[in-house]
Amino acid sequence: MQRIGVFVCHCGSNIAATVDVKKVAEMALLEPGVVHAEDYQYMCSEAGQEKIIEAIREKNLTGVVVCSCSPRMHETTFRKAAEKAGLNPYMVEIANIREHCSWIHKDMEEATKKAVILTRAAIAKVNLNTPLKPGESRVTKRALVIGGGIAGIQTALDIADAGYEVDIVEREPSIGGRMSQLDKTFPTLDCSACILTPKMVEASAHEKINIYTYSEVEKVSGFVGDFTVDIRKKARYVDMDKCTGCGVCQEKCPSKKAPSEFNRGLNTRSAIYTPFAQAIPNVPVIDTDSCIKFKTGKCGVCSKVCQAGAIDYTQKDEIVSQKYGAIVVATGFDTIKLDNYDEYAYSQSKDVITSLELERIMNAAGPTKGHLERFSDGKAPKEMVFIQCVGSRCADDRGKPYCSKICCMYTAKHAMLIRDKYPDVNVTVFYIDVRTPGKNFDEFYRRAVEQYGVNYIKGQVGKVIPQPNGKLLVQGSDLLDNRQILKEADMVVLATAIEPNEGVRKIATMLTASIDTNNFLTEAHAKLRPVESPTAGIFLSGVCQGPKDIPETVAQAGAAAVKAIGLLAKDKLLTNPCTAQSDELLCNGCSTCANVCPYGAISYEDKEVNDHGIRETRRIAVVNSALCQGCGACTVTCPSGAMDLQGFSNRQILAEVDAICR
C-alpha cells in the first residue's frame, strides 16, 4: 500500500475563489492510501514546495498528488521537489483543478465536487504508480537550418559562432531569400542588398557552415539530439568545383524566355542562370524545362563556351544523409495568389502590381533598372494608388484572417521613395488602419504624410476598372469625408498578404512539428517559448512562425540559435521513461501498432517465448525506447492488449476512470 500525500493549491484566488480547497483536502483524506492532506496559498512557491518536501520526509510518503494548475505549468517543479526529498519524481501526479475546473466553472459547489473527483482519480493512479528512471540519449553536435533567407542565415551564423557545425538547406539556387529581392528597408531606408550580402558572404565563408543550395529536405527520422535527415541535392548540371562564376554561359545561352523567379516574372532569364548578381554560391543551374539541350538534344552552347568545362548534362540528383542534434525551421514566406481578388484587376492589367513586384521595379538591378514605369506602355506614371490589406484581415475564405504586419510600413516606404525620386508623381494610399508599432515606425509613417505629402485616405477600394485610355479607374471609400472616390491612376500597387512558403506543411509533417490552420508553425508556448516547436529539438526562426519584419526576424533567429546551442552544448539528454512496452506473451505480431506509430519506434523480432510451458518462436513487437515519445497510440490500437505505456498503464488509466465513476 502506498503512503500518499495530497497538496491542494489555492493559486491565490484562481482556484480558491471557485473551489472549496479545504473541503478537497478533507475529502482526499478519506481515500485509500492517503495519509496526509493539506492546502496552501501557492504550492509552487518555495514555501509550498518546502511543505511537500517536509511531508515526504516526516510521513514517509511514497506518492504525492498536487491539486493545482495544468501539469504543463508545474509538473516539473513538483517532481523536482519530490526528488529533493528522495522520492522518485514519477511518483508525483497532478490533479488539474485550475484549467480543468476553477477557471471554467462558476458555481462553487459544483466546482468543488469536480475538484474532489479529479483528486480522487489522481490518487487512484498514484496508488498504481511505480518508480521510473529516465534513460540517456546522445547529442549529435551539428545543427540543420532549413531555409537560407535572412532568418536561416542569422541562425546559422549564431550557432556556428558558438562553435557548432551548421548545414543550411536552401531550395533556390542561391541563399538570400526574400530579403535579397527587396530594394530598401524600413525605417532607415538603407539598401537591402548592402546589409544582406555581407551576411551571405560571412555565412558561405564560415568554416563551420556548410550550405546546400538548390536542395530540399527529403526525409527526417530520429528524435531530439539524434535526427537523421536525407537532403536531396537537385542536379545543377554545373560542377560546383569547376565553375568560376564568369557568367559567359548565361550570356551566350540562346534560350532566354523563362520568366525570372527572382524578378517575380516581370522579365525573363536564360535557361542556365543564377538568380541575381550577388548569388551565393555564384554557380548557375540549368532549368531543364526551358533548356534547348534538354528539350531537343541539340544546343550545348553553354558547354562549348565554358572555359572551365564545368557543364555536365549527365549530373543526377544526389541524396546526402546527415545526422543532426537540432533542426531550425526558417522557411519564410511568399505573397498570396490574387486569383480571389479580381475586383482589383490584377489579372486584367499589367499596371496593377504587388508590392513585392514594385520592390523589383524600384531596384537598380531589377527589370526596369530602377526606373518607375508602367509595364503596359513603358510610360512614367503620374498618379499612383496603393491599396492596403489586400487579402489580409479577411474573415471569409478568400484571404487570410491575420494582419500581415509588414504592409503598412513597406507601403509608407514605397510612397516616400517614389515622392522623393519623382516629386511630380502623386501618391495616394487607401488604408483601413495604419499599424506602425515598432521603434521609429510611426515617425517614419508620419514623415511620409507630413514631409513627402503622401495622400492617405481612410477607406478601402472597392474595385479597379481598366479604362480604354489605359488608365485605371479606382473606386474607393473616403470614410472621413463620407464620400465615394473615383480616381484615375496610372499604376495601382496592392499590399498583398503574406503566407508561409509553399511546402512548409510537408516539412512540418516530416518533423512532426505542429502547424496552424494558416500554415504557420506553432510555438511551444505563445508567450514563454516563442522560438521552440512543441516537438523537442525543433526550433522556429522568422516568418514560418508568424508575420514579422527584418529586425524581428533577426532577433528571433538569434533566439532560435541560442535554444539550439543550449541543446547542442549537452553531451547527453535524459529520455522520457514513459514509453511503451509490449508483453511478449500477449503480442500476436499483427503489426497494427507499428502501422500507427508516428515515430517509427516499433519493429518486430522473432523471439523464443515460454508460454505456460510451451516453448515456441513468435513474431513480437519491440519498442525502441529512444524513439518512443509515449503518445500511447499503440496501446489503444493493440487488439490483444499487449502494449502498455509506462507511467500511463492501462491499469492506471482504468483505475482513474473507476475513481471518477465511483
Place this chain on the structure above:
Amino acid sequence: MSSEKKQAELIREISGVNPLKCMKCGKCSATCPAYNEMDIKPHQFVSYVANENIEALVQSKSLWKCLSCFACVERCPRDVQPGRLIDAARQVVVRQRGGNYLKADEIPELLDPELPQQLLVSAFRRYRR
C-alpha cells in the same frame, strides 16, 4: 426593451448578420453602384444597426435605392454582408406597413426565365402597384 433595440435585434435576426464583425474598412461603400443615391451609405448602415440607431434607418431613402446587387456582400472582407442588413431593414418596414408592394399572383405574368430570381424577390419587395 426600447422599440429601437427590438427592431435592431429583429434586423440582425432576419439578416443573420452580426454587425460587430465589421472592421470599418468601407469597402462596401467603395463598391456600391448606388452610392450617390443613398443618404445613409452602406458602411454607415452597418454601424447604425450596431448602434441601434434604427429610427433614422427606416426613414432612410437608401432602403429603396439599394439594387440588391450584393457587390458589398461579395467583397466584404469580414463577411458582414451589409446588403443583407439593408434587405432585412426593408423587411421590417414592409412588415410594419402591413403590406407588400406586389401581389404574389401578379408574379407569373412578369416572369422571364432569363431573370435572376434575386431580382424578382427584390422587385417584389420594392415596387408598388
